[in-house]
Amino acid sequence: MEYFLTEEQQTIKGLARKIAEERVLPVRAELDEREEFPRAIVKDLADADMFRVFIPEQYEGLGGGCLELCLVVEELSRICGGVATTYAVNALGCYTLIEYGSEEQKQKYLPDIAAGKKLAAFAITEATAGSDVSGIKTTAEKVEGGYLLNGSKQFITNAPEADIYAVIVLTDKTKGPRGASTIIVEKGTPGFSFGKKEKKMGIRASSTGELVFRNCLVPEENLIGRAGAGFIQAMRLFDRSRPGIAAQAVGIAQGALEAAVDYAQQRVQFGQPIITLPVVQDMLAEMAIQVEAARALTYAAARTVDSGARNLTEAAAGAKVFASDVAVKVTADAVQVCGGTGYMRDFPVEKMMRDAKVTQIYEGTNQILRNAIAMELRKRKGRTV
């Protein structure tokens, strides 16, 4: 379908596809099998300027928006959802800094992230705080010389590989979510260590770990924006990052659709390729419709973010929920079309099915997001503009 991408957007998409096909495809099965962080691919992405895409031009980026990021994430996900996660989480780790950081903070961190010299990550989830962010227990006590951090964060993507962590902590634990703040913690800070490395169902090329803070002293200038704004910053961050998860889901589903169509054309049963069977045609057509609908909604949500619109919750959450549900359905159907072969780990669709599942879970479960959409619906009484 025609999405009216600019020449620059087409270039970004085309180069992301080239990297995915030439550098990721040959190693994706091995990365998945060994749960190996894709260092060499991160270098390729950096050399190709991919980490510059989402960084403003004055910090050595290319000044792209949400749509440009989505195009890269979609193309990487079409080949490997794990590699795409590693890439996309850099943007997640940067957004709060880009939007609320001081000039000094941006000059200090963003050029290195743009060049791919340093990786970023974002940390909010804790053992007691998933969908319910008010369950956060990690504290940052104001002391002489900065903030003293204590507590731990779990399921943090890009830990322990990332160098720069945007961490949501309680600077005032008496105020609940209104006492939350975003603080930058650099790898190597005394008192900051890494706990368990998680073993995951899918996106296994991406690294997921635990952050542990024990009397970790962080300078005061690492606070992003004002103290107490962390919760609002995080909600706004997710409004902008969720189209990226939608793009990941679209990419994974697209990869599965392509694999299923290729297989159906090659697989001969009853003397003919199975793509000639109406039952298979029906499945493939439905998959294609779903993927394209998810793509259209994702791009529209990304463009809404880039338009500077104030209230993004419905658009961003809607795209993420729809596309992730599509990805789970389409990848499962792709395994079905490919039959016994599809169920085997030598064939890529079972990995896609495993990779797809997380898109319904992270950056807000689809349940909590439907809840958020319903609240917005009540506010606007279901009317459109």
Added chain:
Amino acid sequence: MNIIVCLKQVPATTQVRIDPQTNNLIREGIESIINPYDTYALEEGVRLRERFGGKVTAVSMGPPQAESALREAISLGADEAVLLCDRAFAGSDTLATAYTLARAMNKLGDYDLIICGRQTLDGDTGQVGPELSQMLDVPCVAYVSQIEDVADGALRARRMVEDGYEVIESPLPAVITVVKEISTPRLPSLRGIARSKSAAIPVWGAGDLALEPEKTGLAGSPTRVINVYSPQRTCQGEILEGDPAEQVECLIGRLKDAGLI
């Protein structure tokens, strides 16, 4: 270090068809790419610049559409590019091509190293690099697999020979031709692509290079393609069937029959 990389746009396939009338390659309808060996030459040039500073100029002789190959070269790290394009160049064999390139090198002047791919995918002769060095009266090191060092106006390089490699030291300027073992070409970068789109690529014709007509194009090309054909198969292999034991028995019988054992 000023480096010139010669590259040629070729059809993206080795299954080229030959025009039975003219015995020339049919290029219509086939996607064009940078000759793969030339991409290794370009990569090595860019890496040398990254190590020693200077600039990389990509030069191609070809039809107007070869400009796209030069833009791609800029996206892959070349600083500048020049297209040698003129109807008068049509029909050039390797000698006339090397002559035209040599005049372009002289016009560019001030070069330390000229890098070519070992041969092209379409013509496959491997002659242009060595011919170019002769015309420029500089040394040529062919089939280079590694540049060990560049220092004090000389380079030390490994060149592939049939049963190993030689280490050659050569004064600069020099021409080298490279094999694929020398490097892995990088992917383009977004900033490189942006630069390649806006780069001005000068086009030099016969007049700009002050070429002598009798050395240019068809007139300067002693090569005549008389006939192009696929060689007749005069002998054929045979595959022995059966399990390994049967195959061995059969093979021994054949060798005995032939009086070889």
